[in-house]
Amino acid sequence: MDGFLNLNKPFGFTSHDCVAKVRRIYQLKKVGHAGTLDPAATGVLPIAIGRATRLLQYLRHEKAYQATIRFGVTTATDDLEGEVLTQQAVPNLELSQIEEKLPLFQGVIQQIPPNYSAIQVQGKRLYELARSGQAIEAPIRTVEILDLKILAFRPGDFPELDLEIACGGGTYIRSIARDLGAELGTGATLAKLLRTESSGFELAGSSSIEQLPVPLMEPESALLHLPEMVLTSDLARRWCQGQKIAIESERSGMVRVKNDSFLGIGEVRSDGVLVPQMVYEPV
Structure with missing residues (x-):
């Protein structure tokens, strides 16, 4: 059994919890996921089953969220799950003030991940270092915010803002909440997060854990963002054996390689040579 599952992750579950559930329900060991979600977040969690786990790295990177930011509060985790660090009512905060700051969070920006995150520093997860009380220097990363709406x-003593966010991979919405509050001088934390799209999977087509098992999506269906490269039977056989194939192509980059069926992922070099990256279905 191979393919993808568009799971609607419930509140309180880790991404690892969801993988364990899927393993039990489908009675398979080879299960993986794309795009980790925090336990307090809900929404789209792409799950790969069987050989499709080898395709996770080739999925689209774009994601979309609906987030609620609460002002006047800061926490150790940059969401409501963590210890409250500061809390002060900000009843005078107006939407116009927020609108003035939002352009700072659009386009390609620098972002410091939350201290409580799964990023590794010196071989350890940041949340492990944070829990042990060690001094932390989270690495600055470059991320892209495609759209903020x-x-x-x-309004109120602790005003809340609902945002729709489209972004590239690796973006921390908790960091956006924290940094927006810092720019306004009010402090802020993430109060709620729903992922509406991830790696080409959308919330409207997702299934809850209670609905499982459901039929799996064909592996190739999650890779339609990659151009298609169709090979003759002879070239397909050579390519599946790991050979580099000289082709005529005006494009370069990753492609879906096909014959009568989906064969795997290749890369077209600038010199017109098709190099195997992952052979999914040998001829």
Whole structure:
């Protein structure tokens, strides 16, 4: 059994919990996921089963979220799951002030991940270092925010802002909440997060854990963002044996390699040579 599952991750589950559930339900050991979600987050979690786990690295990187940011509060984890560090009412915060700062968080930006995150530093996860009380220097990373859209603003002592966010891979929405609060001088933390799209999978087509098992998506269906390269039977056989194939192509980069069926992932070099990257279905 091979393919992809578009799972709607429930609140309170880690991504690893979801993988363990899927293993039990489908009675298979080879299960993996793309794009980790925090336990407090919900929404799209792409799951790969069987040989499809080898394709996870070739999925699209773009993601989309609906996030709620609460102002006047800061926490150790940059969301409501962590210890409250500061809390002060900010009833005078206005939407216009937020709108002035949002352009700082669009396009290619520098971002410091939360201290409580799964990023590795010196061979250890940041959350392990944070829990042990060690001094932490989270590595700055470059991320891309493709779009930010305000959905709603609720004023009050601790105002809340609902945002729709489209971004590239590796973006921490908790960091956006924290840094927006810092720019406004109010402090802020992430109050709620729903992932609506990940790696080409959308919330509308997702299944809850309670609905499983459901039929799996064909592996190739998650790779349609890659151009298609169709080989003759002779070339396909050579390519599946690991040989580099000289082809006529005006494009370079990763491609879906096919004959009568999906064969795997190749890379077209600038010199017109097709190099095997992952042979999924040998001829």
